[in-house]
Amino acid sequence: MNTLKLFYCPGHLSFAPHVILNELGSPFELVHVSIKDGATQTDDFRRLNAKGKLPVLHTGSEVLTESSAILLYLALSRPEKKLLPDSPLGIARAVEWMNWLGAVLAGTVGLNFHPSRFTNDPQAHDGIREKGRESILSAYGQIEEKLKGHDWALEGQYSVVDPMLLIFFKWGNMLKLNMRQFEHWTSHAERMLQRPAVQAALQIENISVWS
Template identity: 35%
Template sequence: MSLIADQKVKLWYSPFACSFVPHVVLREAGIDVELILAQVGDMSEEFKRLNPKGRIPVLAIGDEIITEMSAILTAISFLAPEAHLLGRTSLETIRVYEWLNYLSTTAHAQSFASIWRTERFTHDVNLYPSIQSRGVENVRDVYALIEDKLSEGHSDYAVGHSFTVVDSFLILLYFWAGKIEVEMEFTYPRCTRYVKNSWERKSVAEARKIHMIV
């Protein structure tokens, strides 16, 4: 089946969670979307039937159910190719996926998850403090790399000179870092300038309201 832009689009989301990322991208693409709340940590049986992995985000385009961040962002981008959300050249698209893989795995699934979803890493609650402490160290390492990458790019955007799906992900991770009391503004000034440049962008501001990110 081909993805057709006039099909009904639904996004299952949870405030503060990574579903903020595709929400921004949907707004950026100008796609009408039905938002359905699926609270992290309290997923309904109906949601688990929809996505047996029990994780958000989940995207529906017509009858097609799509899970996993990179797949969801790719699907949205295919619905609005004129927005160039995967980059404007083949090399930019490669760089977009390079970023997405790193942000989805090292940054999100390993670093932040070890702090907020420590039960995924061990059954021994006595180990939680050391795992969480290491998670904070990993977040700092992640942002040191991001700081360097953004400094090398000499652009207001992560890839090329226009907004891509990567930018929405980096904005969320910046907000998350502040929630674990990682000092961002002075330690990572390039990241801070980068995020502030997009903070009031229409797509970002609209998604922030729904996700209560201030």
């Protein structure tokens, strides 16, 4: 494998591939792109990813976007690390989780963080936030149900899905959602925090999952 380069911003979805790169244990490069300073919307960045979003992974020969695609690529490139199940159904379950989280729920959380992206009317922002919050709580309730009786997102094993769940957990805390009401998800977050790969990513990104 060539040296991989991850374009990331602390506390964003790029956290998940950052953790997984740590799990793989091979050298990789991190390139900081500041979302709040508008760096994802520059012409330069859009030449890398026309969608203007992180994470982006440069594989050495190709540019990959979308967290689910990047996570699948990393796990499939290093099967010995067992970051995905090996059965067709197990892999499909991972894709089922990651598509929902990365393509659907990330947008729903965005309703709360960036209502101005959904309307030009500032007076509508509070309504969008309120509706967004309802949808987030409903989805977070579904995550809690899915984690009931399970250590990890997928049956019987840690996988690339788990660090994605941890960043959504952090966003819940950032939105002051009282994440402790989600007991199983809180246990999952605490389990994640035991992993050296997670600790190292949190330290480099200088973030906490509790705020």
